[in-house]
Amino acid sequence: MRLLRIFTAKPPRAWVLAILFCFVCGGAFAQRRGWWRNRDISEDRRGVPKWDVKEGFPGDLFTFARIRYESWGGRGGGGGWATDYPDSDLNFSLRLQxxxxxxxxxxxxxxxxxxxxxxxYPFIYIIEPGSLVFNDDEVAALRRYCLNGGFLMVDDFWGDSQYENMRHELKRVFPDRDPFEVPLEHxxxxxxxxMKEKPQVPAINAARRGFNGEVGSYERSRDGSDTSVAHxxxxxxDKGRIMxxxxxxxxxxxxWEREGEDxxxxxxxxxxxxxxxxINIVTYAMTH
Structure with missing residues (x-):
């Protein structure tokens, strides 16, 4: 089984190392499907073991925080806030640990x-925002959160119409700011x-493997727009920090969710x- 290896373009600053740095050891990236079977794990954790937390330091833990939002089907399609929940959140938290x-x-x-x-929570996560709609209180809260140092990651939406819905809602949050494509050099x-390329991860049922060994995606947008390139x-x-x-x-x-299935x-x-x-995204969020 191939394991993740770490490469850095230049030696990281000492304070970054002190906060967060990755290591990989022998079987650290074994699939969960195999090694947890004989453990006493409650069903509500979906097979993910619960590790010990040092007493007295609850506020020093990184917590994966998913945002619950309203989703109106007439605003571009897409799923809802609970897509991939709770497996992706549990698995990703385990791998970070x-x-x-x-x-x-x-x-x-x-x-x-x-x-x-x-x-x-300095890091929050929104998934499938193709039909997300913020109310006015949420618009104000998200603006205040981001401008005060918070970091929002948005994930899993495909095609032009779903992106336009997300762009529209973010424009309500930041009327004076527009999203821009982040260069690979960032x-x-x-x-x-x-990362040698901007990674595209399809849903497990849309993953493609060609006869020549190439991998890709069969994902399609509901509006028929091109989804072949990940953005x-x-x-x-104002200081250039990604919010x-x-x-x-x-x-x-x-x-993250489907790691043990295939x-x-x-x-x-x-x-x-x-x-x-x-891991790169969380590292950036926690060090900026």
Whole structure:
């Protein structure tokens, strides 16, 4: 089984190392499907073990926080806030705990933008925003959250109409800012894992393997627009820090959720693309 290896373009600063840096050991990236069978694990964790958390430091843990939102089917199609939940959140939290020096909460949370506890979480995640609609209170809360140092990752939506819906909603949040395509040279693609391309992760049932060994995606948009190229766009603050990172025409969450279901998908998409990119994104969010 191929394992993730770490490459850095240049030695990281000491303070970055102190906060978060990856290591990979022998079997760290074994599929969960095999090694957890004989463990006493509650069913509600979907086979993911619960690790010990050091007492007295609950506020020092990274917690994966998923945003619950309203989804109106007439606004561009798409699924809802709970897509891939809870498996992707649990699996990704486990891999962060295993593969980084970051101390991770074994219990991801679901939170609304208007919850006063939102500011307890420096990283939040929105999935399938093709028909997402913010209310006015959520618009104000998200603007305040991002401008005060928070980081939003948006994932898993395909085609022009779904992107336009997300762009429209973000324009309500930031009327004076527009998303831009993030170049591959940006540090978010290289701060831990060296991404040689902008990774495209299809859903497991849309993953393609050609006779020549090439891999790709059969994903199609509902509006018939082109989905062959993954786009990673960002909205930044006045200092150039990424506040919103938009992963379009790709589904990193499925790479996390489905890692134990198919060996080929796991090796080609979870190990090579979904987890490295996810770890890079979290590393950026927690060090900027």
């Amino acid at each position: 295993q593969l980084t020096s970051l101390k991770v909460n074994p219990d991801p949370v679901v939170i609304e933008l208007t919850d006063p506890k939102l500011f307890d 540090e978010i693609f290289h701060n831990v894992y060296q 990673y766009r960002a909205i930044t603050d 919103v990172f938009i992963c379009h025409n790709t589904d990193l969450g499925d790479g 060996q080929w998908y796991f090796e080609e998409f979870s190990v090579k693309k979904a987890y490295p990119m996810g």
